Amino acid sequence: MSEKKENTAKTEVKKAKVSSPASSFKVIVREIVKDKIALTAFIVIILVILFTFGGSLFLNKEQVTETNIVDAYFGWGMNGHLLGTDDGGRDIVKLLMMGGRNSILIGLCVTLICETVGVLIGLVSGYYGGYVDAVIMRIVDFVQVLPALPIEIVLVTVVPKFSPLTLVWIISLFGWTSTARLMRAFVLSQRGRDYVLASKTSGSSDLKIMFREVLPNITSMLIIDVVLTVAGNIGIETTLSFIGYGLPTDVPSLGTLINFANDPVNVVSRPWLWLPATVLLLAISLSINYVGRALQRAGDARQREN
Amino acid sequence: MWKTVLRRILIMIPQLIILSILVFFLAKMMPGDPFSGQINPNTDPKQLEALKRAAGLYDPAPVQYARWVGNLLKGDLGTSYIQHVPVTSLIADRAVNTFWLSILTTVISYSISVPLGVIAGRHQDEWQDQAVQIFNYITFAVPPFVFYILGIWLFGFTLGWFPISGSVSPSASGFWGTIGSQLYHIILPAILVALITTTSIVQYLRTGIVDNKVEDYVRTAHSKGVPDNVVFRKHILRNSLLPIASSLGTVITGLLSGSMIVETVFSYPGMGKLFLDSIGQRDYTTLTALILIFGILTLLGNLLSDIIMSIVDPRIRIK
Numbered sequence: 001m002s003e004k005k006e007n008t009a010k011t012e013v014k015k016a017k018v019s020s021p022a023s024s025f026k027v028i029v030r031e032i033v034k035d036k037i038a039l040t041a042f043i044v045i046i047l048v049i050l051f052t053f054g055g056s057l058f059l060n061k062e063q064v065t066e067t068n069i070v071d072a073y074f075g076w077g078m079n080g081h082l083l084g085t086d087d088g089g090r091d092i093v094k095l096l097m098m099g100g101r102n103s104i105l106i107g108l109c110v111t112l113i114c115e116t117v118g119v120l121i122g123l124v125s126g127y128y129g130g131y132v133d134a135v136i137m138r139i140v141d142f143v144q145v146l147p148a149l150p151i152e153i154v155l156v157t158v159v160p161k162f163s164p165l166t167l168v169w170i171i172s173l174f175g176w177t178s179t180a181r182l183m184r185a186f187v188l189s190q191r192g193r194d195y196v197l198a199s200k201t202s203g204s205s206d207l208k209i210m211f212r213e214v215l216p217n218i219t220s221m222l223i224i225d226v227v228l229t230v231a232g233n234i235g236i237e238t239t240l241s242f243i244g245y246g247l248p249t250d251v252p253s254l255g256t257l258i259n260f261a262n263d264p265v266n267v268v269s270r271p272w273l274w275l276p277a278t279v280l281l282l283a284i285s286l287s288i289n290y291v292g293r294a295l296q297r298a299g300d301a302r303q304r305e306n
Numbered sequence: 307m308w309k310t311v312l313r314r315i316l317i318m319i320p321q322l323i324i325l326s327i328l329v330f331f332l333a334k335m336m337p338g339d340p341f342s343g344q345i346n347p348n349t350d351p352k353q354l355e356a357l358k359r360a361a362g363l364y365d366p367a368p369v370q371y372a373r374w375v376g377n378l379l380k381g382d383l384g385t386s387y388i389q390h391v392p393v394t395s396l397i398a399d400r401a402v403n404t405f406w407l408s409i410l411t412t413v414i415s416y417s418i419s420v421p422l423g424v425i426a427g428r429h430q431d432e433w434q435d436q437a438v439q440i441f442n443y444i445t446f447a448v449p450p451f452v453f454y455i456l457g458i459w460l461f462g463f464t465l466g467w468f469p470i471s472g473s474v475s476p477s478a479s480g481f482w483g484t485i486g487s488q489l490y491h492i493i494l495p496a497i498l499v500a501l502i503t504t505t506s507i508v509q510y511l512r513t514g515i516v517d518n519k520v521e522d523y524v525r526t527a528h529s530k531g532v533p534d535n536v537v538f539r540k541h542i543l544r545n546s547l548l549p550i551a552s553s554l555g556t557v558i559t560g561l562l563s564g565s566m567i568v569e570t571v572f573s574y575p576g577m578g579k580l581f582l583d584s585i586g587q588r589d590y591t592t593l594t595a596l597i598l599i600f601g602i603l604t605l606l607g608n609l610l611s612d613i614i615m616s617i618v619d620p621r622i623r624i625k
Contacts (some may be wrong), residue, residue: 146604281449
């Protein structure tokens with residue numbers, strides 16, 4: 001970002017009356033570092049990523065998911081299994097690494113699709129306004145009121161050749177609307193600004209204004225949305241896997257591990273099956289959200305300085 | 307105002323039509339037909355074929371759709387593949403349970419969130435606000451099912467305060483005994499769901515209060531010498547309650563259709579549990595009916611929200 005833009009951003013922040021999108025990355029970084037909890041949350045995210053993605057590098061999927069009934073239900077620390085084993089004799093630590101990685105990866109993929117679609121639709125809808133906007137928004141409204149979870153479950157069961165990638169598409173089908181809505185709102189607030197009008201008069205094409213001029217100005221809002229959406233999407237995947245309609249059974253997920261808690265016997269006498277996964281999911285969700293919220297505070301001057 | 311309401315209802319008609327088409331095709335995608343549950347080795351394939359033809363399964367899609375909608379309007383949602391009873395009666399039994407769970411949840415949820423939101427908004431950025439914010443982070447960030455699992459583990463198993471499954475104890479007798487037992491079964495899931503639904507209400511209320519505090523009319527009231535408490539109650543709070551009033555519709559329908567997870571964790575015999583049981587048993591007629599009901603409920607919830615909003619907020623009416 002250029003020097004000039006940063007300067008204007010700072011004066012805007014000082015005025016602090018209008019809730020304007022933060023145009024500077026520096027404000028965001030400063031806000032995160034200042035906020036001790038957000039910094040801790042950020043470190044937790046890094047550690048979780050190191051544990052899941054780093055750990056998975058040393059694992060072989062076939063070995064981890066191989067069943068060996070003889071080793072079933074070892075408790076904490078028994079036979080060299082730090083967190084014990086599940087009903088198929090699989091090591092919980094390894095399942096946590098792979099499951100965590102899969103859950104995060106799915107969350108990221110869904111977010112990538114939803115944000116791309118959401119940004120495109122938001123840009124078009126907000127920039128052109130009028131009829132285009134009205135029609136698109138009615139579609140967005142309609143998708144938003146659909147009962148997403150039941151339909152997702154049905155799709156998971158009826159789609160032939162179900163794979164993790166299919167799951168990504170199914171979740172994405174319902175996830176793009178909130179981003180589209182949000183982006184539209186930001187674009188609407190930008191489209192009357194002087195720089196857009198100036199660009200129009202000097203003959204820039206609509207596409208160029210949308211992607212090269214408006215989009216960079218809403219990037220910081222986009223980043224915040226991405227962070228919060230990742231957390232939400234991890235939640236959707238784990239929820240679906242938890243009730244048994246998420247990832248295929250041979251693909252570990254945090255949700256399938258927590259699913260062990262659906263059996264009262266496991267809840268009482270084998271907490272190592274589901275508790276570590278629950279704690280890991282808690283840690284990821286909370287940290288990602290905390291960082292996202294801190295970013296949001298950094299972006300919204302009014303919520304910060306009053 | 308009636309104009310706004312009427313226009314809003316008119317918008318719902320195309321939405322309902324699209325929803326019904328969507329559900330119809332979703333149902334078509336599901337394998338099986340009403341006769342697959344009745345097949346036994348003695349069934350003559352030719353006879354089965356004739357049955358299917360008579361039931362119109364080979365008609366063109368629009369004809370089938372029209373017939374399906376016709377039956378819907380007559381209140382006929384079909385017959386369950388598995389239980390061989392009308393889907394309407396199957397759902398009606400469960401809907402009562404989900405209904406009460408939702409009502410109790412809503413009551414608890416609003417009685418927690420309104421005070422919390424007021425505290426957070428009034429003491430913006432002080433410790434009270436920060437405490438509420440932490441509570442909000444947790445309830446917003448954590449996927450609900452994690453909450454239910456931890457709640458059932460702590461209060462159900464470890465402390466043993468509440469039952470962990472079912473909707474009524476088999477030993478309950480008499481009118482009051484039954485009601486008491488039902489309430490006892492419903493209270494823990496209701497509290498857990500309520501804790502999660504508070505988030506958005508608290509947040510709306512807090513933001514509303516924070517925003518309204520700096521409005522001109524508040525400053526005017528202050529400078530005219532109106533006591534702080536009166537300004538807060540009569541001006542700030544009243545205006546901040548608007549978005550909450552309108553969220554009531556979505557909260558209720560969200561609970562009705564989002565009951566799936568909590569009912570699964572608590573083995574509570576409601577509509578959500580019925581949905582998951584039906585999909586496990588491949589009972590597609592029941593599934594289709596439930597999706598349709600969930601969809602209609604959400605549409606109605608949104609309609610309700612918009613109508614409440616147009617009643618309480620005159621600015622929307624003018625537009």
